Amino acid sequence: MSTYRSILLAVAASLCGIACADNAPSASDSGPSGEDLKGDRATTRPLTFHPIAPRHAPSGSARTTLLAALDALGRVAREGTATRQQRLADETLARIQAGDVLIGSLDDARGTDLWHMCKDLDDQRACPTATPPSDPAWAGTAALFAALRRDLDGYTWGNRLYFNFAVTVAPEALAATLVHEVDHAFNRSECWYYEVYFAHVVDPTLAFLEEYRAFVAECVYKRGKGATALRCDASAHVELREREYGFSPDLSSLLEPDELARGTIVIAQGLFADDGRFGWLIPSPLSWPSDFAECEAPDR
Numbered sequence: 001m002s003t004y005r006s007i008l009l010a011v012a013a014s015l016c017g018i019a020c021a022d023n024a025p026s027a028s029d030s031g032p033s034g035e036d037l038k039g040d041r042a043t044t045r046p047l048t049f050h051p052i053a054p055r056h057a058p059s060g061s062a063r064t065t066l067l068a069a070l071d072a073l074g075r076v077a078r079e080g081t082a083t084r085q086q087r088l089a090d091e092t093l094a095r096i097q098a099g100d101v102l103i104g105s106l107d108d109a110r111g112t113d114l115w116h117m118c119k120d121l122d123d124q125r126a127c128p129t130a131t132p133p134s135d136p137a138w139a140g141t142a143a144l145f146a147a148l149r150r151d152l153d154g155y156t157w158g159n160r161l162y163f164n165f166a167v168t169v170a171p172e173a174l175a176a177t178l179v180h181e182v183d184h185a186f187n188r189s190e191c192w193y194y195e196v197y198f199a200h201v202v203d204p205t206l207a208f209l210e211e212y213r214a215f216v217a218e219c220v221y222k223r224g225k226g227a228t229a230l231r232c233d234a235s236a237h238v239e240l241r242e243r244e245y246g247f248s249p250d251l252s253s254l255l256e257p258d259e260l261a262r263g264t265i266v267i268a269q270g271l272f273a274d275d276g277r278f279g280w281l282i283p284s285p286l287s288w289p290s291d292f293a294e295c296e297a298p299d300r
């Protein structure tokens with residue numbers, strides 16, 4: 001399915017997936033204890049997010065759900081069963097609280113981001129140009145927005161996380177989705193995803209790596225001490241298969257010859273080591289991108 005070609009699916013699939021956070025703790029009864037109020041951890045700061053369009057910040061039930069998802073992240077950061085899980089939740093929450101990622105509605109998309117959304121639709125006749133528009137306020141057409149709302153549950157580009165708030169989602173599932181999407185932002189997935197960038201022709205190997213990593217992050221977040229490299233490797237493959245990404249990666253371009261027999265578990269182990277070889281798992285501020293401008297020389 002063509003809608004499963006790229007980053008847009010990540011949000012859509014995660015929001016739709018009932019298995020996203022099947023063992024994530026409830027956000028309903030959490031709250032900081034005295035022991036938590038130390039240092040500069042994300043969990044010690046008020047729950048907040050930074051809107052993409054401040055004049056149209058998510059409100060009402062959308063805001064309530066977002067804050068409950070942040071509460072869920074904070075609870076895992078405090079009470080998770082593994083250090084890696086706690087760090088992942090805490091740093092994901094911290095990037096959101098710091099405004100390193102921005103959150104808004106699909107309706108807020110303008111300019112370059114709206115153009116990239118358009119390019120991932122089946123029908124690209126609404127995309128007016130072969131490259132992003134020079135006008136950052138380009139607002140497309142009513143027909144384009146109708147198509148986006150119909151086809152997408154969400155979309156991530158750069159550090160902007162757009163959600164279709166007409167879609168109902170549980171806070172625990174949204175928390176797992178935020179882990180997934182912050183991983184994409186952290187690793188600048190949009191700059192690696194495409195073999196032909198402006199045409200949005202996916203590179204099946206590199207796009208696989210971007211999604212595989214984000215699903216390993218989800219696995220670490222959801223499974224805690226049960227998240228081994230072996231289990232998260234298997235989990236990522238299940239997610240990619242069930243959500244019909246359809247990637248056929250050439251692992252010989254990612255792994256050394258003597259690693260090929262072990263397959264993608266090598267990638268999971270690298271991510272668990274957080275050595276940067278296959279991108280980064282824990283979105284620490286020290287490794288966070290300095291900016292999220294349009295990708296430079298993205299075609300390979």
Ligand SMILES: [Zn+2]
Pocket residue numbers: 007009010011180184210211214
């Ligand atoms: Zn994804």
